[in-house]
Amino acid sequence: MVLGRIERDVAPGVHRICxxxxxxxxxxxxxxxxxxxxxxxxxxxxxxxxxxxxxxIPGDVEAIVLTHAHADHLGFAERARTELGVxxxxxxxxxxxxRHPLRYKTERSPLPYMRNLQAxxxxxxxxxxxxxxxxxxxxxxxxxxxxxxxxxxxxxxxxTPGHTYGHCSFHLPERDVVIAGxxxxxxxxxxxxxxxxxxxxxxxxxxxxxxxxxxxxxxTAAATLLPGHGEPWRDGAxxxxxxxxxxxxx
Numbered sequence: 553m554v555l556g557r558i559e560r561d562v563a564p565g566v567h568r569i570c571x572x573x574x575x576x577x578x579x580x581x582x583x584x585x586x587x588x589x590x591x592x593x594x595x596x597x598x599x600x601x602x603x604x605x606x607x608x609i610p611g612d613v614e615a616i617v618l619t620h621a622h623a624d625h626l627g628f629a630e631r632a633r634t635e636l637g638v639x640x641x642x643x644x645x646x647x648x649x650x651r652h653p654l655r656y657k658t659e660r661s662p663l664p665y666m667r668n669l670q671a672x673x674x675x676x677x678x679x680x681x682x683x684x685x686x687x688x689x690x691x692x693x694x695x696x697x698x699x700x701x702x703x704x705x706x707x708x709x710x711x712t713p714g715h716t717y718g719h720c721s722f723h724l725p726e727r728d729v730v731i732a733g734x735x736x737x738x739x740x741x742x743x744x745x746x747x748x749x750x751x752x753x754x755x756x757x758x759x760x761x762x763x764x765x766x767x768x769x770x771x772t773a774a775a776t777l778l779p780g781h782g783e784p785w786r787d788g789a790x791x792x793x794x795x796x797x798x799x800x801x802x
Contacts (some may be wrong), residue, residue: 633690
């Protein structure tokens, strides 16, 4: 896999890595790093490149926190856990899926979306990067809604279920940013549509709940929203949530 884009300081001390069509993030704090999501399996190489770019080493990584446990966000998590001794964190309702990342529920089959060029590109990307062979996580630490994690950046857990049953976003109030994972995306990997929206039914467990969870993102009032797919949104989490509601669910 060709290494993706590394974008430094998309928010203060928050760095975006985009491998294929998947975003994941590094949060720096006094020389230590929290990784938010773990991309695709080859993102292991991207991790080392990105850390070097910000003058950090793998030993500076304190934890991986997961927005959710779909295979395209779990990439190198188990490898980091076993080789670097890094703890992996997920919401208590997501723990089961971390052990069975390909057994997630969706409202409809993804096959009808394959008429879209973007869906075919996304599927090829998953196959090429070995996402369908993503390793399950051997052990996870869990958190609850509203917890402030004692990790670099002190991410605050915002429970945003719908895409998966235990999906969470992470608010960093001091940096005026919320990392939304797939609670809200700005590129739909199934349709190619851009702009704020919730993921399509072919990848989502409960789309009605996903729409309701937009309220939780809006409540953060963060100026910048960082999605799991697509470009950063810099016009406020409230505006992003409103546009996502208007866009509907594919």
